[in-house]
Amino acid sequence: MGDEVYSQLMKELKEGKYVFTGELEPEKAGDVEEPIKAARELVGLVTACNVTDNPQSFAYVSSLAASYKIQQETGMECIYQLRCADRNRNALLSDILGAGVLGLRNILALTGDHVSLGDTPDAKPVYDLDSTTLIALIRKVVDEGKDLAGNEIHNPPKLHVGAAAAPGAAVLKAEIAKVKRKIKVGAEFIQTQVVYYPEVLDRFFKELGKVDIPVLVGIFPAKTYAQADFFDKYVAGVDVPPDYLQNMKATKQIKDKEKRKEEVDRVNIEFFTSFLEHLKDTPAAGCHIMAVGYPRIIPELKKVME
Amino acid sequence: MIAQEQKPIEEILGYLDGKRKIVAVGCGGCATFYHTGDKKAVKEMAERLRKEGKEVTEVILPLGVSACEIDMSSKFLEKNRKAIEDADAVLVMSCGDGVQVVCEYIDNKIGVTKPVVPANDALGLVGGGPTKFKETCQSCGQCELGKTAGICPLTSCGKGLMNGPCGGVREDGKCEVDPEKDCAWVKIYERMEKMGELDKFTEMRAPHAWSKAKRPRLFTIEEPVKPVRTILASLPSYLTLLGGPEYEMLMLF
Incomplete structure (x- = not known):
């Protein structure tokens, strides 16, 4: 792995700046107007935004196309999420090279939820590579100008590659061993799955020990009770605290829209202020705020970290 | 079988x-x-x-x-x-x-x-029996069991990952795809831990070589096995006392 820096994200992380990243979700649509609008609201609030790739195995606009359009039209630097679930190693390589051509500079390498959990469960799952071997492929392409079979790549792309980690994983020791494996093969940064409990965070950092790459901790301030409930019920390795869920549920009773928004913000600020105060005392290099469609909360949360 | x-x-x-x-x-x-x-x-x-x-x-x-x-x-x-x-x-x-x-x-x-x-x-x-059977091998042509503590992740991991577990492991160590099934990579971790081979777990296993699974695969052996009835004829006569399907079944093993 070289020391070259190709993206603002890596520049800030290497400078030791506390980094915030956001999240954008392309939709099942023929355009990317919504994520572009969301990206515009996040410009200046976060260093870069992840662009999701078929989350939960629901097929949406390609994250490659969306990342390019978002970056081009808003100037928001994108972290192009790339899953192994839907592509074999040839298709992954094509997309990696394509990302370089389109001026993308960060990839988050993911295995991806199983296709049977998505909205087209009869689709054939691929998983020719996994997150580890995808990271290895990207590093090989960027550092050596070669693909997995050793074929030469002319003018290789300049990309950084990140890995995911699940602090709340049910079998943490196996998860930690996997994260270390991903670091070993060349991951340059880590973004974690959403964490709500400080003790989950502490346990994760304790088990992980000292690592040489920055870790951005994922948080999810929910805009609605339904979002929080979805995370609690359907996202593996994420437990949402019952008190927070209860408080979010109570906001549904408020009829006045503005007052409801204010109360949702208050619940989030109260909960996350405490969480973020704790985050300051961890080795985290930044925070990945997955507040999809909820940019107004970000300045409030950033205040805590100042 | x-x-x-x-x-x-x-x-x-x-x-x-x-x-x-x-x-x-x-x-x-x-x-x-x-x-x-x-x-x-x-x-x-x-x-x-x-x-x-x-x-x-x-x-x-x-x-x-x-x-x-x-x-x-x-x-x-x-x-x-x-x-x-x-x-x-x-x-x-x-x-x-x-x-x-x-x-x-x-x-x-x-x-x-x-x-x-x-x-x-x-x-x-599948293997196992007499009443419960489990698919553990997919005849991929390039056995990986030597690298995975004797558990085939291509078959037993819901995603067929060579480097798991994925982030979807359930609380009880079951698979995200099917809560009835164990996470193969948690099992691999546990076996490697017991054998003192966790260093192998954190090593990356190369992507599986699927070239040996090019279909249809054709296979030739030099010495054909003799048909069952020929084998039966050459067996000690007391076995034939069993007679019927049980006798033939015995011959299979």
Whole structure:
């Protein structure tokens, strides 16, 4: 792995700046107007935004196309999420090279939820590579100008590659061993799955020990009770605290829209202020705020970290 | 062994729609273990088809005579050559291998081209028993068990990952795809931990080489195995006292 820096994200992380990243979700649509609008609201609030790739195995606009359009039209630097679930190693390589051509500079390498959990469960799952071997492929392409079979790549792309980690994983020791494996093969940064409990965070950092790459901790301030409930019920390795869920549920009773928004913000600020105060005392290099469609909360949360 | 289950009768009747003379071929191999091609299954199927007004010839293959091993099964097809020549369709009650081997034999050796249709769905290469079976090998052609603590992640991991676990492991160490199934990578971790080989766990395993699974795979052996009946003839006579299917079954092991 070289020391070259190709993206603002890596520049800030290497400078030791506390980094915030956001999240954008392309939709099942023929355009990317919504994520572009969301990206515009996040410009200046976060260093870069992840662009999701078929989350939960629901097929949406390609994250490659969306990342390019978002970056081009808003100037928001994108972290192009790339899953192994839907592509074999040839298709992954094509997309990696394509990302370089389109001026993308960060990839988050993911295995991806199983296709049977998505909205087209009869689709054939691929998983020719996994997150580890995808990271290895990207590093090989960027550092050596070669693909997995050793074929030469002319003018290789300049990309950084990140890995995911699940602090709340049910079998943490196996998860930690996997994260270390991903670091070993060349991951340059880590973004974690959403964490709500400080003790989950502490346990994760304790088990992980000292690592040489920055870790951005994922948080999810929910805009609605339904979002929080979805995370609690359907996202593996994420437990949402019952008190927070209860408080979010109570906001549904408020009829006045503005007052409801204010109360949702208050619940989030109260909960996350405490969480973020704790985050300051961890080795985290930044925070990945997955507040999809909820940019107004970000300045409030950033205040805590100042 | 190839696990299998019988297709819904509606689907089978659909394939046989408009066809009156049917030859129902059983299988004395895997299909007998799964009760999808044994004598009882063939007789029940024949009875069901007769209720639909069909004329059925039963071709029962005794235990040990698999439909897919044509050297043996052809003897039973030949005995029914006339019925096959006259049939409107042949229903094969085995896995897909048996169906296709029988189909090829009828095409090439009996010399007639007939609709040959399946009665069963094959569900994979499984081990275990006597009542519970598990798919643990997919015959990929490039065994990875030496790198994965003796558990095949290509088959036993819901995603077939060479470097798991994924982020979807459930609280009880079960798989995100199916809560009934163990996460293969948690099992691999536990075995490596017990064997003091966790350093192997954190090593990256290269992506699997799928080139050996190029289909269809063809295979040749130099010395063919002798048909079961030839083997039987050379065995001590007291074993023959067992007689019947039990005797033949014993010979298989």
